[in-house]
Amino acid sequence: MPEVIADTSPIQYLFQLDLLDLLPCLYGGILLPPAVRDALERGRALGVHLPTVADLPWIRIVEPQTRVLLPLASGLGAGEIQVMALAKETAGHLALLDDRRARRFADLLGVVYTGTLGVLLKAKRARMLDDLAPICDTLEDRGFRLSPAARRALLSLAGEPESPGP
Structure with missing residues (x-):
C-alpha cells in the first residue's frame, strides 16, 4: 500500500467531515511536508476547525530535499510545492491535492495524485462509507x-x- 503525501485541503476537509481516520485505514502511511503542518497550525490559531498534527501518530513530517521546483511553480502555495517535491523524491507515493493549478503542475511533473473526492470514493469502494x-x-x-x-x-x-x- 503506497504512502500518501497530503496537502492542506484534503486534511482540512476530511477532518471537518470527521473522516480523517480514513487516511490511515486506506493508505500505508501519511506524510506531511513542514509547510502543510505549518499551514494547519496557522489555521488553527485563526480559529479554523483543523486537526492538531502532533495528536495524529500516523502522520510523519518529512522535509523535502529538492528545492529545484520552487522557481518553476509560480502561483502555488508552499505546501503544494513541498508535496510535489516529496512525491518526486519518493517514487510510488501518491500526492493528495485538491487545487486545480497544483494538479496541472503535478501532471507536468508526472506526479500521481488524487484528492479529497478520490479518498472518499476509495473509502466507498472499500465499504467504509x-x-x-x-x-x-x-x-x-x-x-x-x-x-x-x-x-x-x-x-x-x-x-x-x-x-x-x-
Missing part, C-alpha cells in the same frame, strides 16, 4: 468547490443515483 451524496452536500456547505459535473461523475463512479445537491 455508505453514501457519498450527503458527504458532497456537507463538503459544499463547507466551501469545497464541486462542480455539478464532478459531483455527477463521482456519484456515478460510486454507483449512487444522481442527486440534486444542496
Whole structure:
C-alpha cells in the first residue's frame, strides 16, 4: 500500500467531515511536508476547525530535499510545492491535492495524485462509507468547490443515483 503525501485541503476537509481516520485505514502511511503542518497550525490559531498534527501518530513530517521546483511553480502555495517535491523524491507515493493549478503542475511533473473526492470514493469502494451524496452536500456547505459535473461523475463512479445537491 503506497504512502500518501497530503496537502492542506484534503486534511482540512476530511477532518471537518470527521473522516480523517480514513487516511490511515486506506493508505500505508501519511506524510506531511513542514509547510502543510505549518499551514494547519496557522489555521488553527485563526480559529479554523483543523486537526492538531502532533495528536495524529500516523502522520510523519518529512522535509523535502529538492528545492529545484520552487522557481518553476509560480502561483502555488508552499505546501503544494513541498508535496510535489516529496512525491518526486519518493517514487510510488501518491500526492493528495485538491487545487486545480497544483494538479496541472503535478501532471507536468508526472506526479500521481488524487484528492479529497478520490479518498472518499476509495473509502466507498472499500465499504467504509455508505453514501457519498450527503458527504458532497456537507463538503459544499463547507466551501469545497464541486462542480455539478464532478459531483455527477463521482456519484456515478460510486454507483449512487444522481442527486440534486444542496
